[in-house]
Amino acid sequence: MEKKLKIALIILVMALIIVISFGGVYVKKLVAYNNSIPDYNLGLKLEGSRVAILKVGDHVHEVIYDSEGNEVDEIPEGADESQYRKEEVPENSEEAKTKENYKKSKDIMLERLQSLGISDYEVRLDEESGNIFVELADTEDTDTILADLLASGKFEIVDTNDGTVLMTNDDLAGARVLYNTTNSGVSVYLDIEFTKDGKQKMREISKEYREVEETEGTEGEETNEESTEKTVTIKINDENFLSTHFDEEISELTITIGSASTDSDAITQYVEQAQFYAALLSNEEMPLEYETETTDYIQSIYANSIYVYVLLGIIALIVLVSIVYMIIRYKISGLLSSIVYVATIALLLIAIRYISAEITLETIVFGGLLALINTYVNCTVLKSLGKSESREDVKGKIFNAYLKVVDLLIIVLIASVVFTYNSFSAISSIGVILFWGILTIILMNVLFTRTLLIKSRNK
Amino acid sequence: MKNIKKIILVIMVLIIIAGLIMIYMKGFNYSLLYSKAQRMNIYMTQDFNINEIEEIANEVLGENNTEVQLGNTFGTVASIISKEITEEQQNNIIQKVNEKYGIEINKDSDIVLTTIPQANAFDLISRYILPLLITTIIVLVYYVIRFRRQGVVKCIVLPALRLILISAFYISVIALTRLPINEFFAICGILIYFITIMFNTVKLSKQ
Numbered sequence: 001m002e003k004k005l006k007i008a009l010i011i012l013v014m015a016l017i018i019v020i021s022f023g024g025v026y027v028k029k030l031v032a033y034n035n036s037i038p039d040y041n042l043g044l045k046l047e048g049s050r051v052a053i054l055k056v057g058d059h060v061h062e063v064i065y066d067s068e069g070n071e072v073d074e075i076p077e078g079a080d081e082s083q084y085r086k087e088e089v090p091e092n093s094e095e096a097k098t099k100e101n102y103k104k105s106k107d108i109m110l111e112r113l114q115s116l117g118i119s120d121y122e123v124r125l126d127e128e129s130g131n132i133f134v135e136l137a138d139t140e141d142t143d144t145i146l147a148d149l150l151a152s153g154k155f156e157i158v159d160t161n162d163g164t165v166l167m168t169n170d171d172l173a174g175a176r177v178l179y180n181t182t183n184s185g186v187s188v189y190l191d192i193e194f195t196k197d198g199k200q201k202m203r204e205i206s207k208e209y210r211e212v213e214e215t216e217g218t219e220g221e222e223t224n225e226e227s228t229e230k231t232v233t234i235k236i237n238d239e240n241f242l243s244t245h246f247d248e249e250i251s252e253l254t255i256t257i258g259s260a261s262t263d264s265d266a267i268t269q270y271v272e273q274a275q276f277y278a279a280l281l282s283n284e285e286m287p288l289e290y291e292t293e294t295t296d297y298i299q300s301i302y303a304n305s306i307y308v309y310v311l312l313g314i315i316a317l318i319v320l321v322s323i324v325y326m327i328i329r330y331k332i333s334g335l336l337s338s339i340v341y342v343a344t345i346a347l348l349l350i351a352i353r354y355i356s357a358e359i360t361l362e363t364i365v366f367g368g369l370l371a372l373i374n375t376y377v378n379c380t381v382l383k384s385l386g387k388s389e390s391r392e393d394v395k396g397k398i399f400n401a402y403l404k405v406v407d408l409l410i411i412v413l414i415a416s417v418v419f420t421y422n423s424f425s426a427i428s429s430i431g432v433i434l435f436w437g438i439l440t441i442i443l444m445n446v447l448f449t450r451t452l453l454i455k456s457r458n459k
Numbered sequence: 460m461k462n463i464k465k466i467i468l469v470i471m472v473l474i475i476i477a478g479l480i481m482i483y484m485k486g487f488n489y490s491l492l493y494s495k496a497q498r499m500n501i502y503m504t505q506d507f508n509i510n511e512i513e514e515i516a517n518e519v520l521g522e523n524n525t526e527v528q529l530g531n532t533f534g535t536v537a538s539i540i541s542k543e544i545t546e547e548q549q550n551n552i553i554q555k556v557n558e559k560y561g562i563e564i565n566k567d568s569d570i571v572l573t574t575i576p577q578a579n580a581f582d583l584i585s586r587y588i589l590p591l592l593i594t595t596i597i598v599l600v601y602y603v604i605r606f607r608r609q610g611v612v613k614c615i616v617l618p619a620l621r622l623i624l625i626s627a628f629y630i631s632v633i634a635l636t637r638l639p640i641n642e643f644f645a646i647c648g649i650l651i652y653f654i655t656i657m658f659n660t661v662k663l664s665k666q
Contacts, residue, residue, distance in 0.1 A: 051498075124575070124578050126576035127576075131574065131576060133576050294573050296531060297531045298538055300528075301492065362649070365643075366653075407605060407660050407661075407664045408661055411656055411660045414594065414597050415656065419590050424586050427586065427587065427590055
């Protein structure tokens with residue numbers, strides 16, 4: 001009696017999992033009932049994306065030279081205009097528009113996307129025109145990311161007074177975002193690292209550009225204190241980023257972004273800002289200026305496509321054939337295994353919604369592979385039972401069956417962990433689905449299939 | 460049995476060689492969304508049915524040469540992609556859309572034509588190389604630890620050869636059959652990789 005009760009209880013739990021997964025749990029919120037199980041998180045290829053065409057800039061800048069040939073920002077008021085010469089200079093010279101520079105621009109954009117931690121993107125280059133096609137997931141950050149791609153990434157440290165260039169991109173080794181928690185909150189820093197030569201230059205600059213230089217008069221005379229502040233200006237993308245002096249000799253720059261804060265929105269904003277600069281400074285300066293030609297949201301061709309239904313249909317077919325085979329071949333044991341088999345899929349579908357795993361085409365295809373692995377594990381267990389009637393005998397045989405499949409499960413788990421930690425979402429989504437799938441298969445088999453098969457024996 | 464295995468192996472090697480020659484001579488056959496194509500965005504002034512726009516595009520450009528997508532989140536842009544959309548074909552599409560919806564699309568302000576560059580097969584594959592390489596190394600190390608009694612050849616050489624052979628065979632078949640390179644190219648490649656390492660594992664476990 002107790003045995004039958006246990007079997008009934010397990011079947012009831014399995015039925016509950018299946019109903020929750022495929023039906024949902026509806027809870028009344030205000031006036032309507034809503035499903036409290038989260039929705040599936042669809043990836044770029046299944047939902048839609050932002051497609052932008054970035055073209056090589058063709059604008060012309062007006063440059064003004066004085067009578068000595070020096071470049072000036074503007075003609076001073078009241079000055080004789082005939083003493084100044086205006087020249088129209090294209091932002092990208094014809095000599096710079098080469099295939100090498102087009103390719104380099106594309107590579108820099110790819111590296112920036114990687115540095116920014118963007119998980120789903122596609123970048124293509126038209127080698128003839130230099131146009132770059134960028135496809136990104138459509139989120140609230142997409143416009144910012146596109147703007148980041150267009151930035152020149154030019155880095156300079158100049159003397160604030162006379163504009164002498166002291167350091168350039170050539171001196172950079174990279175940049176990273178650092179955090180520090182203090183009593184006043186979290187501080188976000190942009191840490192700029194330099195090459196060996198760059199470090200030496202930085203040391204010299206930090207020695208020279210001190211806060212105050214004090215000049216005292218000679219003994220007996222009136223003491224003279226002259227304060228001459230020497231500062232440098234850090235320029236990023238040709239814009240003044242920061243003007244500063246140094247208190248001590250340094251070989252790398254650590255710049256505070258914003259101020260220490262406990263507000264999570266403010267911290268996120270500072271981190272994004274720091275990541276943007278880190279992505280720019282970790283990669284080379286763009287050899288060409290680019291601008292956006294078009295940017296459009298494009299719905300995925302798979303959004304309502306037959307392909308997705310065909311894939312889901314194939315998985316359903318694998319499941320159906322597996323169940324029918326197990327029931328016909330192994331009768332009651334097959335039926336009990338089949339119930340847990342379906343509940344395993346149902347539990348996995350609940351899990352991937354709670355962990356917000358991204359559903360991509362890859363996820364769907366590898367869902368089919370998981371169904372096959374589940375079938376293989378179940379059939380190995382059922383096959384090993386033979387005509388065993390005693391519970392002790394069944395326990396031993398199930399244990400041996402698990403030993404036969406354990407290597408396969410470990411290998412898939414290893415691969416899933418490697419894939420999960422990949423930054424590209426199409427790859428990590430494969431890892432996530434396989435990892436949780438294998439865990440679910442192991443858990444459901446050991447907890448329920450094994451128990452049901454043992455309890456179903458008479459002796 | 461051994462002879463059959465040898466014959467299969469020889470056939471596979473021949474197909475791989477032929478495939479490599481094909482890749483060298485003609486490259487891959489890219490699907491429309493991965494090849495150089497033109498995108499014609501029509502900014503519609505009234506509600507429309509994307510299937511009806513698809514019918515018009517298929518009629519003008521040919522069914523096998525066209526993809527139609529919704530062009531923005533508000534559903535006011537129809538985006539037609541084709542290898543080439545000539546001036547005449549553009550006018551035809553505009554005329555048919557105007558007739559269908561009784562509107563007047565202005566070619567200068569309501570139509571945007573852009574060229575999409577071809578995808579690079581290496582770009583599509585390269586992002587998968589590192590995770591596959593790391594996985595392969597760890598799996599081979601696992602084989603050596605777990606099945607060391609079966610010897611280095613069975614633990615490392617044969618599984619690695621099988622992986623290389625089957626991956627090369629898959630790529631060659633795609634090149635030879637001129638199957639289009641699309642999203643499923645990489646997915647199927649990884650699926651084949653997983654099935655191969657699973658097969659290797661089961662084979663070693665049984666021995």
